Amino acid sequence: MTTDVPFTPTVTVDLTGLVIASGGELRQPVAAAVSSTFTADHDAATLTDLAHLDASNLHFGGDFTANISWLSADNATSDEWVYLDLGAEFTIGEVRIWNYHEVVGADFETSGRSVKGYELFVAGTGASLPVDPSETPFAAGGGWVSASGPGDLAIGPPTANEGVPLLAATDALAVSMMGVRYIGIDIRSRHAPDQFTTTAVGLAQIQVVLGVVPFEITSIVRNSATDEVVITFNSASEGFYAIDATNSLLPQGEAGGWLELSDFEGQGASTTICVIPPDGISSCPRIHIY
Incomplete structure (x- = not known):
């Protein structure tokens, strides 16, 4: 795009600290991992399989062979863990958990397999990821931070019933x-003892809700010698932004009014752009003013 005259700021306005909020969308993890599995069909994939949720976000129950819940091997419960990979860094607001959900039939109760004691941790890209069962899978030295707990999750529904009952999230953790x-x-204990629980522990579903991503301008620096303006702001990994300019504050379409210079994707949790004259030189992602 071109303008009739170069952009020359005539009014200085301090926008540092300006915050605009957005968020609340669901984020589907790209992968999940677990410490162990009872069978190959009760693996990590069940924790994020959207086919197990109906249009009202209720979880379908099913018998053991339906493979609708993750279930660990017969290890020490305190050694078990699960983690989700969101694929990139995001601001999160809530983690929803559906505890173990199995429909078995009369006289066969397995809700004791539900997770009870837990602690929820979060980490950014580059964290040390656990592989084997462990009592300390999410260590601070590996980049992990405690975000909720320690505490107890609500037990899953009684499984000694018929039909295919629907289950709302048993816990919604504000994170x-x-x-x-x-x-x-990090799983610390389960709701057992119950008959037929063995020593396994399980979860049915985990869902991540994105939090409010603060759009905050953290720095504006102008180089008077080159007219370069460097702007840094908090951003979302998959956010899409635009920058406009005006030398009169008149509406878009009028002479000298607002004009979109460029649009671009965020660089992660923080983005830096440089607004520079046509032949200017800059080391950061730049937007020319023509």
């Missing part, structure tokens, strides 16, 4: 954190 790629749940 307001920025720069989160990985979400880990």
Whole structure:
């Protein structure tokens, strides 16, 4: 795009600290991992399989062979864990958990397999990821931070019933954190003892709700010698932004009015752009003013 005259600021306005909020969308993890599995069909994929949720976000129950819940091997419960990979860093607001959900039939109760004691951790890109069962899978030295708990999750529904009951999320954990790629749940105990529980522990579904991403301008620096303006702001990994300019504050379409210079994707939790004259030189992603 071109303008009739170069952009020359005539009024100085301090926009540092300006905050605009957005968020609340669901974020589907790109992968999940677990400490162990009871069978190959009760693996990590069940924790994020959207086919197990109806249009009202209720979880379908099913028998053991329906593979609708993750279930660990017969290890020590305190060694079990799960984590989700969001694929990039995001601001998260809530983690919803559906505890173990199985429909078995009369006289066969397995709700004791539900997770009870837990602690939820979060980490950014580059965190140390657990592989084997462990009592300390999410260590601070590996880049993990406790975000909820320690505490207890609500038990899953009684499983000794018929039909295919629907289950709302048993817990909704408020987790307001920025720069989160990985979400880990360290399992401390289960709701057993119950008949037929063995020593396994399980969860049915985990869902991540994005939090409010603060659009905050953290720095504006103008180089008077080159007319370069460097702007840094908090951003979302998949956010899309635009920058406009005016030398009169008149509406778009009028002479000298607002004009969109460029649009661009965010660089992660923080983005820096440089607004420079046509032949200017800059080391950061730049937007020319013509």
